[in-house]
Amino acid sequence: MSEENPEIGQSVDVGGIATNYHRIGSGEPVFLIHGSGPGVSAWANWRLILPELSEEFDVAAPDIVGFGFTDRPDGFEYNMANWRKHLLGFADAIGLEKFSLVGNSFGGGLAISMAVNHPERVDKLILMGSAGISFPLTDGLDKVWGYEPSLENMEDLMKVFAWNPEIGANKDLAKLRYEASIRPGFHESFSQMFPTPRQNGIEDLATPEDQIRQITAPTLIVHGRDDQVIPLDNAYRFHQLIDNSQLHVYGQCGHWTQIEKAAEFTRLVASFLHSN
Numbered sequence: 301m302s303e304e305n306p307e308i309g310q311s312v313d314v315g316g317i318a319t320n321y322h323r324i325g326s327g328e329p330v331f332l333i334h335g336s337g338p339g340v341s342a343w344a345n346w347r348l349i350l351p352e353l354s355e356e357f358d359v360a361a362p363d364i365v366g367f368g369f370t371d372r373p374d375g376f377e378y379n380m381a382n383w384r385k386h387l388l389g390f391a392d393a394i395g396l397e398k399f400s401l402v403g404n405s406f407g408g409g410l411a412i413s414m415a416v417n418h419p420e421r422v423d424k425l426i427l428m429g430s431a432g433i434s435f436p437l438t439d440g441l442d443k444v445w446g447y448e449p450s451l452e453n454m455e456d457l458m459k460v461f462a463w464n465p466e467i468g469a470n471k472d473l474a475k476l477r478y479e480a481s482i483r484p485g486f487h488e489s490f491s492q493m494f495p496t497p498r499q500n501g502i503e504d505l506a507t508p509e510d511q512i513r514q515i516t517a518p519t520l521i522v523h524g525r526d527d528q529v530i531p532l533d534n535a536y537r538f539h540q541l542i543d544n545s546q547l548h549v550y551g552q553c554g555h556w557t558q559i560e561k562a563a564e565f566t567r568l569v570a571s572f573l574h575s576n
Contacts, residue, residue, distance in 0.1 A: 356570055427519065
């Protein structure tokens with residue numbers, strides 16, 4: 301981890317893409333896959349989860365290509381097939397054959413796609429505020445994907461992400477995320493991924509329901525009841541589609557379960573990963 305910037309961890313070459321990641325702990329391997337908010341990185345998404353989960357597991361949290369401090373190759377096409385290829389290449393590069401996946405929002409959509417297309421690589425699946433299924437564009441997600449860099453816009457987004465008004469009104473956090481969103485290359489790649497009409501972005505992240513039904517990996521579905529970005533209905537639909545699944549809904553919680561309910565979420569995930 302860089303002393304100057306904790307978001308910068310180790311780097312590994314994945315098919316010619318210098319990939320930034322954090323890896324700590326020992327035990328069964330678990331990947332943490334971040335969301336798609338402006339200025340996001342694996343560290344920003346999972347900083348409260350990594351230290352606790354790493355006490356029991358080998359935890360790796362990569363910046364998926366196009367996000368964070370992983371390279372952004374010229375002409376790279378940001379789509380599910382290429383994101384999946386990057387994540388598989390990352391697993392190969394750090395020497396992991398099979399692993400559990402914890403996917404947040406966009407990362408949940410990627411985790412589902414991995415479980416469907418490469419079931420032999422996925423041990424257990426944890427979906428948190430997950431995309432990966434078709435649903436009508438919410439006002440919250442439209443604001444997230446339509447973000448134009450300004451401190452005021454980022455302060456507005458904080459209130460969309462979090463139910464807790466103390467987090468939503470945290471100007472220091474908004475300033476950090478705003479400054480992250482204007483780092484060189486960050487907004488350029490972000491704005492390419494989910495252009496208008498943004499409903500297309502939802503469909504591009506979605507896996508067909510008949511394929512989701514075929515998932516056999518034990519699955520934990522977690523959602524904030526008051527999520528303004530990804531509708532709670534997604535969680536119920538995943539629970540109906542995936543036969544071997546459990547569902548946990550947190551009240552008084554928005555899209556940032558891993559921040560608003562960090563301790564509870566970590567305990568829930570650890571317990572699920574330990575279960576047979």
